[in-house]
Amino acid sequence: xxxxxxxxxxxxxxxxxxxxxxxxxxxxxxxxxxxxxxxxxxxxxxxxxxxxxxxxxxxxxxxxxxxxxxxxxxxxxxxxxxxxxxxxxxxxxxxxxxxxxxxxxxxxxxxxxxxxxxxxxxxxxxxxxxxxxxxxxxxxxxxxxxxxxxxxxxxxxxxxxxxxxxxxxxxxxxxxxxxxxxxxxxxxxxxxxxxxxx
Amino acid sequence: xxxxxxxxxxxxxxxxxxxxxxxxxxxxxxxxxxxxxxxxxxxxxxxxxxxxxxxxxxxxxxxxxxxxxxxxxxxxxxxxxxxxxxxxxxxxxxxxxxxxxxxxxxxxxxxxxxxxxxxxxxxxxxxxxxxxxxxxxxxxxxxxxxxxxxxxxxxxxxxxxxxxxxxxxxxxxxxxxxxxxxxxxxxxxxxxxxxxxx
Numbered sequence: 001x002x003x004x005x006x007x008x009x010x011x012x013x014x015x016x017x018x019x020x021x022x023x024x025x026x027x028x029x030x031x032x033x034x035x036x037x038x039x040x041x042x043x044x045x046x047x048x049x050x051x052x053x054x055x056x057x058x059x060x061x062x063x064x065x066x067x068x069x070x071x072x073x074x075x076x077x078x079x080x081x082x083x084x085x086x087x088x089x090x091x092x093x094x095x096x097x098x099x100x101x102x103x104x105x106x107x108x109x110x111x112x113x114x115x116x117x118x119x120x121x122x123x124x125x126x127x128x129x130x131x132x133x134x135x136x137x138x139x140x141x142x143x144x145x146x147x148x149x150x151x152x153x154x155x156x157x158x159x160x161x162x163x164x165x166x167x168x169x170x171x172x173x174x175x176x177x178x179x180x181x182x183x184x185x186x187x188x189x190x191x192x193x194x195x196x197x198x
Numbered sequence: 199x200x201x202x203x204x205x206x207x208x209x210x211x212x213x214x215x216x217x218x219x220x221x222x223x224x225x226x227x228x229x230x231x232x233x234x235x236x237x238x239x240x241x242x243x244x245x246x247x248x249x250x251x252x253x254x255x256x257x258x259x260x261x262x263x264x265x266x267x268x269x270x271x272x273x274x275x276x277x278x279x280x281x282x283x284x285x286x287x288x289x290x291x292x293x294x295x296x297x298x299x300x301x302x303x304x305x306x307x308x309x310x311x312x313x314x315x316x317x318x319x320x321x322x323x324x325x326x327x328x329x330x331x332x333x334x335x336x337x338x339x340x341x342x343x344x345x346x347x348x349x350x351x352x353x354x355x356x357x358x359x360x361x362x363x364x365x366x367x368x369x370x371x372x373x374x375x376x377x378x379x380x381x382x383x384x385x386x387x388x389x390x391x392x393x394x395x396x
Contacts, residue, residue, distance in 0.1 A: 112310030151375025152384060158368060159361035159388070166360030167353050177349030186350060189395035190357070197387035 013051045016041055020062035021069060024103030029059055029110055029118075032103075060117045063107055067125040070096055070104075076132065082144035087188040089132075090164070094180065098172045105169060130161045133191070145192045152198050160191050211249045214239055218260035219267065222301030227257055227308055227316075229300075258315045261305055265323040268294055268302075274330065280342035285386040287330075288362070292378065296370045303367060328359045331389070343390045350396050358389050 007015065020037055034055055038048045052058035073096055076089040097104050111122030134142050134149055134157070147153055164187050171183055178186075205213065218235055232253055236246045250256035271294055274287040295302050309320030332340050332347055332355070345351055362385050369381055376384075 109310050112307050152380060155365050155368060155376060155381070156384060156388070159365035159385075162364030163357035163361035163392075167357035170353060170356055178353060182350060183353070186354060186395050187357075190354070190392045193391035193395055194361075194388045197384050197391055 009051070016048075016051055017061055017065045020058070021066045021103075024062060024066055024106075025100040026102050028102055028106035029063060030106065032059070032062065034058055056117070060121070063110070063118060064121050066100070066103060066107065067121050070125060071128050074129065076139045078139045082139075082141075083188050083192070085139050086191060087184045090184050090187050091180075093164070094168050094171070094183065097168050101169075101172055108165070108169070126161060130157050133157050145195055147195050147198060150198070153195060156194050156198065157191070160194050163187075163190065207249070214246075214249055215259055215263045218256070219264045219301075222260060222264055222304075223298040224300050226300055226304035227261060228304065230257070230260065232256055254315070258319070261308070261316060262319050264298070264301060264305065265319050268323060269326050272327065274337045276337045280337075280339075281386050281390070283337050284389065285382045288382050288385050289378075291362070292366050292369070292381065295366050299367075299370055306363070306367070324359060328355050331355050343393055345393050345396060348396065351393060354392050354396065355389070358392050361385075361388065 016037060019041055020032060023032055023037065023040060034048045034052065035045055037058075038045045041048075048058075052061065070093070074089045074092045076085045079085070080088070107118065107122060110118035112119075132138055132141075134154075142149060142153070142157075167183075167187060171178060175183075214235065217239055218230060221230055221235065221238060232246045232250065233243055235256075236243045239246075246256070250259065268291070272287045272290045274283045277283070278286070305316065305320060308316035310317075330339075332352075340347060340351070340355075365381075365385060369376060373381075
């Protein structure tokens, strides 16, 4: 008789997804196969299809969980001034991208390449991250920067988010000459700077 | 005897590329087939392979020509203040993206999706556009904005370029609430605003 704790199928699936997210740190989504995860989890390939109907469902579920993790780890804390809180949130984002570069860049690429499910996850994640800026009750709310919610402000916050993603990926590839603290300060300061033109 | 002017193979190839670029205005790169261009040019599919060895060579050549056109039309003019000249260059970019939305977005997607040739053209085009900002002798040179060339400034100019691309594509999809002149002013002002944090 096995002494292993019996997990419900739901709990087992969650465990497999967690393992998939871990494996995504050093692999692209395309490199993460059902075979590889089965091997790592010590179960058969056939059993994997008990938890995920297809490779596409598996990839989508792993990427959705990774995206939820990005949103969770970058949640701003309720302390300090607005720029300080924004810099704190950015630091968690930079650390996440640095620790999960292969998987993160493959998510960005996947979204761009026209896979509808990947694009939807990417768009929802970007929206969740930028919506914080518009959540005036929240700790990095827009009101803190002295602007109101207009179509022009929406465009610029969206643009700042695209800038942040591009700059952070470039910095992780080559951080020479820019200490992390300077990067965080520059990106945090860029948001009110960009908005000041409105 | 035909009265049509006989073109050299080189001139004929150039003509076909121009036609391809025109067709790219309302089509993605994937939708632009050798068959479609042959039909539009009134020549046989077989003759097309006389000018282009493969579908990939054809696509790469058309996209490279379209990218050269973006660089050409956005060349800043040598008149007015730095912000005015930047806004002029941005206006040409916005007009180009608006008039060629299908092809332009497919270039951006193609670069992200991991096609090496497309990525190279995209990277070279982005580099050509941002290098202008560093060309201190040129009409939108960095010296005009009172900063010097450092790794942090390189990152931020790169980020401003990513922001501009994202914001312009979003604005072309939905321009409601933001007149074009306001958009140009906001994006032009964002560059010195972002750089002022360094």
